[in-house]
Amino acid sequence: MARERIPTSRVRRTATVGRLAASEAVKQFGTRAANLTRTEQAAQEALARRQLETAKQIVAALGTMKGAAMKVGQVMSFLDVGLVPEEHREEFQRELAKLRDAAPTVSFKQMKKVIEDDLEEPIKDVFASFEEEPIAAASIGQVYRARLKDDGKEVAVKVQYPGVAAAVRADLQNLDMIMRLLKRMTPALDVKSVATEIRERIAEELDYELEAQNQRALARIFAGHPFIVIPNVVSSLSRERVLVSDFVEGVGFEEVKGYSQAQRDRVGEIVFRFFLGCLYRHRQFSGDPHPGNFLLQADGRVAFLDFGLFKRMEAQPVELELACQRAVVEGDAQELHRLLAESGFLPEPERVDKDHLLEFVEDAIWWYTTADEEVRLTPEMATEVMIESSDPRSSHFREMRHQTMRPEHLFGRRMEMLTLAVLSQLRAGANWHRIAREWMYGDAAVTELGREEEEFYGSTALGSVRGS
Numbered sequence: 001m002a003r004e005r006i007p008t009s010r011v012r013r014t015a016t017v018g019r020l021a022a023s024e025a026v027k028q029f030g031t032r033a034a035n036l037t038r039t040e041q042a043a044q045e046a047l048a049r050r051q052l053e054t055a056k057q058i059v060a061a062l063g064t065m066k067g068a069a070m071k072v073g074q075v076m077s078f079l080d081v082g083l084v085p086e087e088h089r090e091e092f093q094r095e096l097a098k099l100r101d102a103a104p105t106v107s108f109k110q111m112k113k114v115i116e117d118d119l120e121e122p123i124k125d126v127f128a129s130f131e132e133e134p135i136a137a138a139s140i141g142q143v144y145r146a147r148l149k150d151d152g153k154e155v156a157v158k159v160q161y162p163g164v165a166a167a168v169r170a171d172l173q174n175l176d177m178i179m180r181l182l183k184r185m186t187p188a189l190d191v192k193s194v195a196t197e198i199r200e201r202i203a204e205e206l207d208y209e210l211e212a213q214n215q216r217a218l219a220r221i222f223a224g225h226p227f228i229v230i231p232n233v234v235s236s237l238s239r240e241r242v243l244v245s246d247f248v249e250g251v252g253f254e255e256v257k258g259y260s261q262a263q264r265d266r267v268g269e270i271v272f273r274f275f276l277g278c279l280y281r282h283r284q285f286s287g288d289p290h291p292g293n294f295l296l297q298a299d300g301r302v303a304f305l306d307f308g309l310f311k312r313m314e315a316q317p318v319e320l321e322l323a324c325q326r327a328v329v330e331g332d333a334q335e336l337h338r339l340l341a342e343s344g345f346l347p348e349p350e351r352v353d354k355d356h357l358l359e360f361v362e363d364a365i366w367w368y369t370t371a372d373e374e375v376r377l378t379p380e381m382a383t384e385v386m387i388e389s390s391d392p393r394s395s396h397f398r399e400m401r402h403q404t405m406r407p408e409h410l411f412g413r414r415m416e417m418l419t420l421a422v423l424s425q426l427r428a429g430a431n432w433h434r435i436a437r438e439w440m441y442g443d444a445a446v447t448e449l450g451r452e453e454e455e456f457y458g459s460t461a462l463g464s465v466r467g468s
Contacts, residue, residue, distance in 0.1 A: 108132040111142060111159050118239035126237065128152065136292070138306075140164045140205065145247060148234070153246070155234060158208065160241040165206050172199050197410040201287060205308035208243040214284075214307040215245065221282055226452040227270050229303040248303040250295025257426060268377075268428020269449050270302045272435060275419045276368075277453075279412055280322060280439035284312045287411040289418040291425070311411045317343075321412065324361065325440050328369045329433075333358040344406055367420070368432035376429035382420050 116122055123130050128149045134142035141160040148155055179191040204210055212233045219230040229248065237244040256267055271294065278285035286293070288309040295303045320343055327336040333354040340357070341349035364385060367375050375381075435450060437443040445454045 106142070106161055110162050111144075114159050114162055114241050115157070118242040119237060125149070127157075130157070138292075140168065140308075153234075155237075155244050156231070156247045158243040158245075160206070160208065168202060168206055172202060193406070194410060197408075201309055201311065201411060204310070207240055208238060208308075209240050211308045211310070212238040212243050212245075214286075214310040215243075217284065218278070218286075218304075218307065225301075225456055227301050227449060228274055229297065229301050231303065231305070248295060248297065248305075250297040250303055252295060253291035253422075253425075256296055261427075261429070264426045265429050266300075266449070267296055267302060268423045268426045269430050269435065269447065271422060271426075271428075272368075272419060272430070272432065273449065273453065274302070274304060275415055276436065277439065279313070279415065280318060283315065283318050284310070285412070285415060287311050287415050289415060289422050291422055309411075311415075313408065313412070317406070317408050321409065322440055325365065325369055325436070328358065328362050328365060329440070331358070331370075336361060365416075368436040370433070372431065372433045374429050374431050376427060377420065377424040378427055379424045382424035385420060386417065 112123060119126060126149060127146045130146040131144055133144075135145050135156070136143040141158055141164070144157045144159065146155050146157050147153065176191070176195055179195050212235065215230060215233050216235070219232050222228045222230050231246040231248050234244040234246075256264065259267075271289070275285060275289050286304065286307050286309065288306060290306070293304060293306045295305070297303055320339060324336055324339050327333075327339060336358050337346070337349065337352065337354040340346050341352075346352050346357075362370055367377065367381070367385070430447070434443075434446045438445055438450060438454075445451045
Protein backbone atom coordinates (compact mmCIF):
# COMPACT_ATOMS: atom_id res chain seq x y z
CA MET A 1 0.00 0.00 0.00
CA ALA A 2 1.31 3.44 -0.84
CA ARG A 3 2.30 5.45 2.20
CA GLU A 4 0.66 8.83 2.56
CA ARG A 5 2.92 11.63 3.68
CA ILE A 6 1.61 14.35 5.93
CA PRO A 7 2.25 17.58 4.02
CA THR A 8 3.98 20.13 6.22
CA SER A 9 4.87 22.81 3.71
CA ARG A 10 2.81 25.91 4.35
CA VAL A 11 3.37 26.99 0.77
CA ARG A 12 1.78 23.84 -0.61
CA ARG A 13 -1.07 23.91 1.91
CA THR A 14 -1.71 27.61 1.41
CA ALA A 15 -1.89 27.08 -2.34
CA THR A 16 -4.58 24.42 -1.90
CA VAL A 17 -6.81 26.62 0.25
CA GLY A 18 -6.01 29.81 -1.68
CA ARG A 19 -7.09 28.30 -5.01
CA LEU A 20 -10.34 27.17 -3.42
CA ALA A 21 -11.03 30.58 -1.88
CA ALA A 22 -10.42 32.40 -5.16
CA SER A 23 -12.51 29.90 -7.09
CA GLU A 24 -15.45 30.19 -4.73
CA ALA A 25 -15.37 34.00 -4.71
CA VAL A 26 -15.67 34.09 -8.50
CA LYS A 27 -18.38 31.41 -8.60
CA GLN A 28 -20.50 33.04 -5.90
CA PHE A 29 -20.25 36.42 -7.63
CA GLY A 30 -21.40 34.74 -10.84
CA THR A 31 -24.32 33.10 -9.07
CA ARG A 32 -25.45 36.37 -7.48
CA ALA A 33 -25.18 38.21 -10.79
CA ALA A 34 -27.17 35.56 -12.63
CA ASN A 35 -29.80 35.64 -9.89
CA LEU A 36 -30.77 39.14 -10.96
CA THR A 37 -32.40 37.66 -14.04
CA ARG A 38 -33.85 34.53 -12.43
CA THR A 39 -37.14 33.95 -10.71
CA GLU A 40 -36.99 33.80 -6.91
CA GLN A 41 -37.43 30.01 -6.89
CA ALA A 42 -34.73 29.49 -9.50
CA ALA A 43 -32.42 31.81 -7.59
CA GLN A 44 -32.92 29.85 -4.39
CA GLU A 45 -32.24 26.59 -6.20
CA ALA A 46 -29.06 28.00 -7.73
CA LEU A 47 -27.82 29.21 -4.35
CA ALA A 48 -28.62 25.84 -2.80
CA ARG A 49 -26.54 24.11 -5.47
CA ARG A 50 -23.72 26.58 -4.94
CA GLN A 51 -23.86 26.04 -1.19
CA LEU A 52 -23.63 22.29 -1.70
CA GLU A 53 -20.75 22.68 -4.13
CA THR A 54 -18.94 24.97 -1.70
CA ALA A 55 -19.41 22.43 1.06
CA LYS A 56 -18.01 19.63 -1.07
CA GLN A 57 -15.00 21.71 -2.06
CA ILE A 58 -14.33 22.55 1.58
CA VAL A 59 -14.38 18.83 2.31
CA ALA A 60 -11.96 18.21 -0.55
CA ALA A 61 -9.57 20.93 0.61
CA LEU A 62 -9.68 19.82 4.24
CA GLY A 63 -9.11 16.25 3.13
CA THR A 64 -5.68 17.17 1.75
CA MET A 65 -4.60 18.24 5.23
CA LYS A 66 -3.93 16.10 8.27
CA GLY A 67 -3.86 18.59 11.11
CA ALA A 68 -6.05 21.40 12.34
CA ALA A 69 -7.99 21.84 9.10
CA MET A 70 -8.91 18.16 9.09
CA LYS A 71 -10.04 18.58 12.69
CA VAL A 72 -12.44 21.32 11.61
CA GLY A 73 -13.75 18.98 8.93
CA GLN A 74 -14.23 16.16 11.41
CA VAL A 75 -16.35 18.45 13.55
CA MET A 76 -18.57 19.10 10.54
CA SER A 77 -18.70 15.43 9.59
CA PHE A 78 -21.12 14.30 12.26
CA LEU A 79 -22.81 17.62 12.89
CA ASP A 80 -25.75 16.63 10.73
CA VAL A 81 -27.27 20.06 10.82
CA GLY A 82 -27.65 23.28 8.96
CA LEU A 83 -24.73 23.30 6.55
CA VAL A 84 -26.56 22.44 3.36
CA PRO A 85 -30.19 22.36 2.22
CA GLU A 86 -32.11 19.41 3.64
CA GLU A 87 -32.60 17.71 0.29
CA HIS A 88 -28.81 17.45 -0.14
CA ARG A 89 -27.96 16.43 3.43
CA GLU A 90 -27.45 12.71 2.77
CA GLU A 91 -25.09 13.37 -0.11
CA PHE A 92 -23.13 15.91 1.93
CA GLN A 93 -22.91 13.51 4.88
CA ARG A 94 -21.41 10.83 2.64
CA GLU A 95 -18.70 13.24 1.54
CA LEU A 96 -18.00 14.33 5.10
CA ALA A 97 -17.93 10.75 6.38
CA LYS A 98 -14.98 10.08 4.07
CA LEU A 99 -13.13 12.89 5.80
CA ARG A 100 -14.12 11.81 9.29
CA ASP A 101 -12.81 8.30 8.69
CA ALA A 102 -9.69 9.40 6.82
CA ALA A 103 -6.32 9.26 8.53
CA PRO A 104 -2.71 9.29 7.37
CA THR A 105 -1.37 5.85 6.44
CA VAL A 106 1.79 5.53 8.49
CA SER A 107 3.77 2.33 8.87
CA PHE A 108 4.13 0.68 12.27
CA LYS A 109 7.88 1.05 11.91
CA GLN A 110 7.45 4.84 11.91
CA MET A 111 5.02 4.77 14.83
CA LYS A 112 7.29 2.44 16.79
CA LYS A 113 10.11 4.96 16.46
CA VAL A 114 7.88 7.67 17.99
CA ILE A 115 7.05 5.38 20.93
CA GLU A 116 10.62 4.38 21.58
CA ASP A 117 11.95 7.91 21.16
CA ASP A 118 9.45 9.28 23.69
CA LEU A 119 9.71 6.43 26.20
CA GLU A 120 13.48 6.19 25.69
CA GLU A 121 13.21 2.40 25.81
CA PRO A 122 12.63 -0.38 23.28
CA ILE A 123 9.00 -1.50 23.08
CA LYS A 124 9.98 -5.02 24.12
CA ASP A 125 11.37 -3.72 27.43
CA VAL A 126 8.10 -1.97 28.34
CA PHE A 127 5.34 -4.14 26.89
CA ALA A 128 4.85 -7.89 27.18
CA SER A 129 2.83 -7.74 23.96
CA PHE A 130 2.04 -4.98 21.47
CA GLU A 131 -0.44 -5.38 18.59
CA GLU A 132 0.96 -3.71 15.50
CA GLU A 133 -2.47 -3.15 13.93
CA PRO A 134 -4.06 0.01 15.39
CA ILE A 135 -7.49 -0.34 16.98
CA ALA A 136 -8.39 3.28 16.23
CA ALA A 137 -7.11 6.13 14.07
CA ALA A 138 -7.74 9.84 14.30
CA SER A 139 -6.55 13.06 12.72
CA ILE A 140 -3.34 13.35 14.75
CA GLY A 141 -2.61 9.84 15.99
CA GLN A 142 -3.39 6.14 16.30
CA VAL A 143 -4.31 3.91 19.23
CA TYR A 144 -2.80 0.46 19.82
CA ARG A 145 -3.65 -2.35 22.19
CA ALA A 146 -0.82 -3.66 24.37
CA ARG A 147 -0.03 -5.44 27.64
CA LEU A 148 2.40 -4.06 30.19
CA LYS A 149 5.44 -6.11 31.05
CA ASP A 150 5.60 -5.31 34.76
CA ASP A 151 2.02 -6.11 35.86
CA GLY A 152 0.32 -7.62 32.78
CA LYS A 153 -2.30 -4.86 32.61
CA GLU A 154 -4.02 -4.33 29.25
CA VAL A 155 -3.54 -0.78 28.03
CA ALA A 156 -4.39 1.52 25.13
CA VAL A 157 -1.34 3.28 23.70
CA LYS A 158 -2.12 6.51 21.87
CA VAL A 159 0.70 7.61 19.57
CA GLN A 160 1.02 10.83 17.61
CA TYR A 161 1.83 10.61 13.91
CA PRO A 162 5.40 11.62 13.07
CA GLY A 163 5.39 15.10 11.55
CA VAL A 164 1.80 15.89 12.52
CA ALA A 165 2.81 18.72 14.87
CA ALA A 166 4.41 20.61 11.97
CA ALA A 167 1.36 19.89 9.80
CA VAL A 168 -0.97 21.28 12.45
CA ARG A 169 1.13 24.40 12.85
CA ALA A 170 0.93 24.96 9.09
CA ASP A 171 -2.84 24.48 9.26
CA LEU A 172 -3.14 26.95 12.10
CA GLN A 173 -1.39 29.57 9.99
CA ASN A 174 -3.90 28.88 7.22
CA LEU A 175 -6.90 28.82 9.52
CA ASP A 176 -8.06 32.33 8.66
CA MET A 177 -8.55 31.34 5.02
CA ILE A 178 -10.39 28.17 6.00
CA MET A 179 -12.67 30.13 8.30
CA ARG A 180 -13.46 32.58 5.50
CA LEU A 181 -14.61 29.62 3.40
CA LEU A 182 -16.84 28.46 6.24
CA LYS A 183 -18.18 32.00 6.64
CA ARG A 184 -19.58 31.82 3.11
CA MET A 185 -21.83 29.03 4.36
CA THR A 186 -22.60 30.63 7.72
CA PRO A 187 -22.22 34.42 7.34
CA ALA A 188 -22.99 35.07 11.02
CA LEU A 189 -19.77 33.33 12.08
CA ASP A 190 -17.36 35.57 13.99
CA VAL A 191 -14.32 34.16 12.23
CA LYS A 192 -11.71 36.10 14.19
CA SER A 193 -12.76 34.92 17.65
CA VAL A 194 -13.52 31.42 16.39
CA ALA A 195 -10.08 31.15 14.82
CA THR A 196 -8.35 32.38 17.98
CA GLU A 197 -10.11 29.88 20.20
CA ILE A 198 -9.57 27.02 17.76
CA ARG A 199 -5.85 27.83 17.58
CA GLU A 200 -5.52 27.65 21.35
CA ARG A 201 -7.46 24.41 21.76
CA ILE A 202 -5.85 22.63 18.79
CA ALA A 203 -2.35 23.66 19.89
CA GLU A 204 -3.09 22.13 23.29
CA GLU A 205 -4.33 18.94 21.64
CA LEU A 206 -0.84 18.28 20.28
CA ASP A 207 0.52 17.83 23.81
CA TYR A 208 -0.38 14.38 25.10
CA GLU A 209 1.09 15.28 28.51
CA LEU A 210 -1.58 17.97 28.78
CA GLU A 211 -4.23 15.50 27.59
CA ALA A 212 -3.08 13.06 30.27
CA GLN A 213 -3.56 15.82 32.83
CA ASN A 214 -7.10 16.45 31.53
CA GLN A 215 -7.92 12.75 31.65
CA ARG A 216 -6.54 12.35 35.18
CA ALA A 217 -8.67 15.30 36.36
CA LEU A 218 -11.88 13.73 35.05
CA ALA A 219 -10.86 10.26 36.23
CA ARG A 220 -10.61 11.67 39.77
CA ILE A 221 -13.98 13.42 39.50
CA PHE A 222 -15.76 10.31 38.19
CA ALA A 223 -13.94 7.63 40.20
CA GLY A 224 -16.64 5.24 41.40
CA HIS A 225 -19.38 6.89 39.34
CA PRO A 226 -22.37 4.60 38.75
CA PHE A 227 -22.52 4.95 34.97
CA ILE A 228 -19.58 7.06 33.73
CA VAL A 229 -16.08 5.61 33.28
CA ILE A 230 -12.89 7.55 32.56
CA PRO A 231 -9.91 5.23 31.92
CA ASN A 232 -6.98 5.79 34.28
CA VAL A 233 -3.74 7.14 32.81
CA VAL A 234 -0.49 5.23 33.22
CA SER A 235 1.42 8.39 34.07
CA SER A 236 4.86 6.75 34.13
CA LEU A 237 4.49 5.90 30.41
CA SER A 238 2.83 9.06 29.14
CA ARG A 239 4.83 11.67 27.26
CA GLU A 240 4.32 14.53 24.79
CA ARG A 241 3.59 12.17 21.87
CA VAL A 242 2.60 8.96 23.70
CA LEU A 243 -0.31 8.49 26.11
CA VAL A 244 -0.90 5.14 27.86
CA SER A 245 -4.15 4.45 29.71
CA ASP A 246 -6.24 1.52 30.86
CA PHE A 247 -7.77 -0.45 27.99
CA VAL A 248 -11.57 -0.46 27.96
CA GLU A 249 -13.87 -2.56 25.84
CA GLY A 250 -17.39 -1.81 24.73
CA VAL A 251 -19.91 -1.34 21.96
CA GLY A 252 -19.41 1.59 19.59
CA PHE A 253 -21.84 4.26 18.45
CA GLU A 254 -22.95 2.66 15.18
CA GLU A 255 -23.95 -0.55 16.95
CA VAL A 256 -25.69 1.33 19.77
CA LYS A 257 -27.82 3.11 17.12
CA GLY A 258 -29.36 -0.32 16.39
CA TYR A 259 -30.29 -1.00 20.02
CA SER A 260 -33.78 -0.76 21.50
CA GLN A 261 -35.33 2.65 22.13
CA ALA A 262 -35.01 2.24 25.90
CA GLN A 263 -31.31 1.42 25.62
CA ARG A 264 -30.68 4.38 23.30
CA ASP A 265 -32.59 6.68 25.65
CA ARG A 266 -30.43 5.54 28.56
CA VAL A 267 -27.17 6.06 26.64
CA GLY A 268 -28.45 9.44 25.44
CA GLU A 269 -29.14 10.60 28.98
CA ILE A 270 -25.65 9.49 30.07
CA VAL A 271 -24.06 11.38 27.17
CA PHE A 272 -26.09 14.50 28.02
CA ARG A 273 -25.21 14.27 31.71
CA PHE A 274 -21.53 13.77 31.00
CA PHE A 275 -20.90 16.59 28.52
CA LEU A 276 -23.22 19.30 29.83
CA GLY A 277 -22.88 18.16 33.43
CA CYS A 278 -19.09 18.47 33.24
CA LEU A 279 -19.37 22.07 32.09
CA TYR A 280 -21.99 23.24 34.58
CA ARG A 281 -20.99 21.15 37.61
CA HIS A 282 -17.21 21.09 37.21
CA ARG A 283 -16.32 24.00 34.87
CA GLN A 284 -14.22 21.72 32.68
CA PHE A 285 -15.31 19.49 29.83
CA SER A 286 -14.28 17.48 26.82
CA GLY A 287 -14.88 19.61 23.76
CA ASP A 288 -15.22 16.70 21.36
CA PRO A 289 -18.51 14.76 21.70
CA HIS A 290 -17.51 12.62 18.73
CA PRO A 291 -19.46 9.35 18.33
CA GLY A 292 -16.15 7.48 18.34
CA ASN A 293 -15.24 8.86 21.75
CA PHE A 294 -17.46 6.70 23.93
CA LEU A 295 -18.14 2.99 24.37
CA LEU A 296 -21.10 1.23 26.01
CA GLN A 297 -19.63 -1.37 28.34
CA ALA A 298 -21.14 -4.78 29.14
CA ASP A 299 -22.18 -3.62 32.64
CA GLY A 300 -24.17 -0.69 31.22
CA ARG A 301 -21.66 2.01 32.07
CA VAL A 302 -20.36 4.30 29.33
CA ALA A 303 -16.62 4.85 28.97
CA PHE A 304 -15.58 8.24 27.59
CA LEU A 305 -12.32 8.61 25.67
CA ASP A 306 -10.06 11.28 24.18
CA PHE A 307 -9.51 14.45 26.19
CA GLY A 308 -7.17 16.34 23.90
CA LEU A 309 -9.76 18.93 22.95
CA PHE A 310 -10.55 20.16 26.45
CA LYS A 311 -11.72 23.40 28.01
CA ARG A 312 -11.56 24.81 31.53
CA MET A 313 -13.69 27.84 32.38
CA GLU A 314 -13.74 30.40 35.15
CA ALA A 315 -16.76 30.57 37.46
CA GLN A 316 -18.09 33.85 36.04
CA PRO A 317 -18.73 32.78 32.40
CA VAL A 318 -20.24 29.47 33.57
CA GLU A 319 -22.61 31.28 35.93
CA LEU A 320 -23.46 33.72 33.11
CA GLU A 321 -24.54 30.81 30.91
CA LEU A 322 -26.66 29.33 33.71
CA ALA A 323 -28.23 32.73 34.42
CA CYS A 324 -29.11 33.12 30.73
CA GLN A 325 -30.65 29.64 30.70
CA ARG A 326 -32.76 30.51 33.75
CA ALA A 327 -33.89 33.72 32.06
CA VAL A 328 -35.04 31.67 29.05
CA VAL A 329 -36.83 29.16 31.30
CA GLU A 330 -38.61 32.00 33.06
CA GLY A 331 -39.35 33.94 29.86
CA ASP A 332 -37.56 37.01 31.24
CA ALA A 333 -36.59 38.90 28.07
CA GLN A 334 -35.38 41.98 29.95
CA GLU A 335 -33.03 39.98 32.19
CA LEU A 336 -31.61 38.02 29.24
CA HIS A 337 -30.96 41.24 27.34
CA ARG A 338 -29.25 42.77 30.38
CA LEU A 339 -27.03 39.74 30.93
CA LEU A 340 -25.89 39.55 27.32
CA ALA A 341 -25.43 43.30 26.96
CA GLU A 342 -23.31 43.62 30.12
CA SER A 343 -21.13 40.65 29.16
CA GLY A 344 -20.27 41.95 25.68
CA PHE A 345 -22.47 39.72 23.53
CA LEU A 346 -24.44 42.77 22.33
CA PRO A 347 -22.02 45.48 21.12
CA GLU A 348 -25.00 47.72 20.30
CA PRO A 349 -27.66 46.59 22.78
CA GLU A 350 -30.09 49.34 21.81
CA ARG A 351 -30.38 47.77 18.32
CA VAL A 352 -31.45 44.36 19.67
CA ASP A 353 -35.11 43.92 20.50
CA LYS A 354 -35.50 42.16 23.88
CA ASP A 355 -38.36 39.90 22.83
CA HIS A 356 -36.68 38.92 19.57
CA LEU A 357 -33.48 38.14 21.50
CA LEU A 358 -35.38 35.85 23.85
CA GLU A 359 -36.95 34.04 20.91
CA PHE A 360 -33.55 33.65 19.25
CA VAL A 361 -31.86 32.14 22.31
CA GLU A 362 -34.88 29.97 23.09
CA ASP A 363 -34.85 28.52 19.57
CA ALA A 364 -31.27 27.37 20.21
CA ILE A 365 -31.80 25.76 23.62
CA TRP A 366 -35.54 25.13 23.89
CA TRP A 367 -35.07 21.36 24.02
CA TYR A 368 -33.61 21.53 27.54
CA THR A 369 -34.96 24.87 28.83
CA THR A 370 -38.62 25.46 27.94
CA ALA A 371 -39.81 22.00 26.82
CA ASP A 372 -40.90 20.54 30.17
CA GLU A 373 -41.90 17.21 28.66
CA GLU A 374 -40.28 14.23 26.99
CA VAL A 375 -38.62 15.31 23.76
CA ARG A 376 -37.40 12.68 21.32
CA LEU A 377 -34.56 14.32 19.45
CA THR A 378 -34.21 13.76 15.71
CA PRO A 379 -31.78 14.93 13.02
CA GLU A 380 -34.55 17.19 11.70
CA MET A 381 -34.85 18.90 15.10
CA ALA A 382 -31.08 19.31 15.30
CA THR A 383 -31.08 20.78 11.79
CA GLU A 384 -33.69 23.33 12.81
CA VAL A 385 -31.74 24.29 15.94
CA MET A 386 -28.56 24.84 13.92
CA ILE A 387 -30.36 26.86 11.26
CA GLU A 388 -32.07 29.08 13.83
CA SER A 389 -28.81 29.48 15.78
CA SER A 390 -26.29 30.43 13.10
CA ASP A 391 -27.53 30.01 9.54
CA PRO A 392 -28.50 32.81 7.12
CA ARG A 393 -31.81 30.99 6.63
CA SER A 394 -32.64 31.65 10.29
CA SER A 395 -35.71 33.72 11.09
CA HIS A 396 -33.40 35.56 13.52
CA PHE A 397 -30.72 36.42 10.99
CA ARG A 398 -31.31 40.16 11.35
CA GLU A 399 -30.76 39.94 15.12
CA MET A 400 -27.62 37.85 14.63
CA ARG A 401 -25.99 40.68 12.72
CA HIS A 402 -25.97 42.75 15.93
CA GLN A 403 -24.55 40.03 18.17
CA THR A 404 -21.12 38.56 18.75
CA MET A 405 -19.74 35.49 20.51
CA ARG A 406 -17.32 35.83 23.39
CA PRO A 407 -14.37 33.49 22.70
CA GLU A 408 -14.47 31.86 26.13
CA HIS A 409 -17.93 30.50 25.34
CA LEU A 410 -17.21 29.14 21.85
CA PHE A 411 -16.25 25.61 22.75
CA GLY A 412 -19.09 25.30 25.24
CA ARG A 413 -21.59 26.17 22.51
CA ARG A 414 -19.80 23.86 20.09
CA MET A 415 -19.90 21.04 22.65
CA GLU A 416 -23.61 21.64 23.27
CA MET A 417 -24.40 21.60 19.55
CA LEU A 418 -22.36 18.47 18.90
CA THR A 419 -23.96 16.74 21.88
CA LEU A 420 -27.34 17.55 20.35
CA ALA A 421 -26.13 16.11 17.05
CA VAL A 422 -25.09 12.84 18.73
CA LEU A 423 -28.35 12.59 20.69
CA SER A 424 -30.35 13.26 17.54
CA GLN A 425 -28.60 10.42 15.72
CA LEU A 426 -29.49 8.13 18.62
CA ARG A 427 -33.05 9.53 18.45
CA ALA A 428 -32.82 9.66 22.21
CA GLY A 429 -35.80 10.78 24.25
CA ALA A 430 -35.99 12.33 27.74
CA ASN A 431 -37.29 15.31 29.63
CA TRP A 432 -33.99 17.10 29.07
CA HIS A 433 -35.32 20.16 30.88
CA ARG A 434 -35.83 18.28 34.16
CA ILE A 435 -32.33 16.84 33.92
CA ALA A 436 -30.78 20.24 33.21
CA ARG A 437 -32.62 21.79 36.17
CA GLU A 438 -30.29 19.79 38.41
CA TRP A 439 -27.45 22.18 37.55
CA MET A 440 -29.56 25.19 36.55
CA TYR A 441 -31.54 25.35 39.80
CA GLY A 442 -30.12 22.60 42.04
CA ASP A 443 -33.36 20.62 41.72
CA ALA A 444 -33.66 17.05 42.94
CA ALA A 445 -33.24 14.39 40.27
CA VAL A 446 -36.36 12.89 38.68
CA THR A 447 -34.81 10.06 36.63
CA GLU A 448 -33.27 6.79 37.80
CA LEU A 449 -29.86 7.80 36.46
CA GLY A 450 -30.23 11.19 38.10
CA ARG A 451 -30.93 9.63 41.49
CA GLU A 452 -27.89 7.37 41.09
CA GLU A 453 -25.76 10.40 40.28
CA GLU A 454 -27.32 12.36 43.13
CA GLU A 455 -26.27 9.63 45.53
CA PHE A 456 -22.78 9.62 44.02
CA TYR A 457 -22.35 13.36 44.57
CA GLY A 458 -23.94 13.12 47.98
CA SER A 459 -26.13 16.20 47.62
CA THR A 460 -29.09 17.49 45.61
CA ALA A 461 -27.82 21.08 45.85
CA LEU A 462 -24.60 20.79 43.89
CA GLY A 463 -24.56 24.27 42.46
CA SER A 464 -22.60 24.63 39.25
CA VAL A 465 -18.96 24.11 40.16
CA ARG A 466 -18.63 20.89 42.20
CA GLY A 467 -15.34 19.10 41.53
CA SER A 468 -13.57 22.08 39.98
